[in-house]
Amino acid sequence: MLLCVRWYVAYSLSLRNLEEMLAERDIGVDHSTVHRWVIKLVPLLEKTFRKHKRPVGTSWRVDETYVKVKGLWKYLYRAVDKAGNTIDFLFRARRDKAAARRFFEKAIGQHGSPETVTIDKSGSNLAALHAINAERETAIKVRQVKYLNNIVEQDHRAYQTHHPADAGVQGL
Structure with a gap:
């Protein structure tokens, strides 16, 4: 069985x-x-x-990119720890505050709360983290530094192709 x-x-x-x-x-x-x-x-x-799952680090790097899935463009939200090990991921149709918040709630629900989250200059990720922190006693420290996210940014290279709506833009 x-x-x-x-x-x-x-x-x-x-x-x-x-x-x-x-x-x-x-x-x-x-x-x-x-x-x-x-x-x-x-x-x-x-x-x-x-x-029995392996523990994840308390410092997360989070980013999103777009990928084509069955002919449709989707946003792939992904979090990795300092070592580059994937913590969680989520596909969403939109790149907005609601999608980012859903990703963070899912990741925190399954892996516990991080002490620090490093994001790029994405306003939707920042807004989602501020909304989550507003409901918590202990706030998650948010670092918005593009170059500290290199671990996750470099890994997206394999996935990225040009999104039709972002003509002339190299990635997110």
């Missing part, structure tokens, strides 16, 4: 593919049963894995 759920989560297999694979091993399971296993076990597995 667990192996079947793992295959479903890890690989792009359909429930019917899994039903066939199990049938080849003389295990008679309907695809709807596999689906029930997935619904029941995935939240339990996620909770267990989160207990």
Whole structure:
């Protein structure tokens, strides 16, 4: 049962593919049963894995870039620690305060609060962090220094191509 759920989560297999694979091993399971296993076990597995995740640093570098996903331009928000290890990421359709706030809330909810966040000159990231700090007892220190973000900025090079709306602009 667990192996079947793992295959479903890890690989792009359909429930019917899994039903066939199990049938080849003389295990008679309907695809709807596999689906029930997935619904029941995935939240339990996620909770267990989160207990064993590696800790992230308290100093984050955050940036966003745009990438084309299935023909549509999306913004990729990403946070890395001092060593360049990815803390979290989020795709959004817009680059605004609401998108930035959603990213920070998701990252903080899953990894705890950072002491310091370094961002570039993005007004939406700054506004989102100010809004989050307004609701907290201990504020997150915000550093808005473009060159301290080089770890995450350099990593975006592999993703970036020119966005049609930003003619003449080299990245974000």
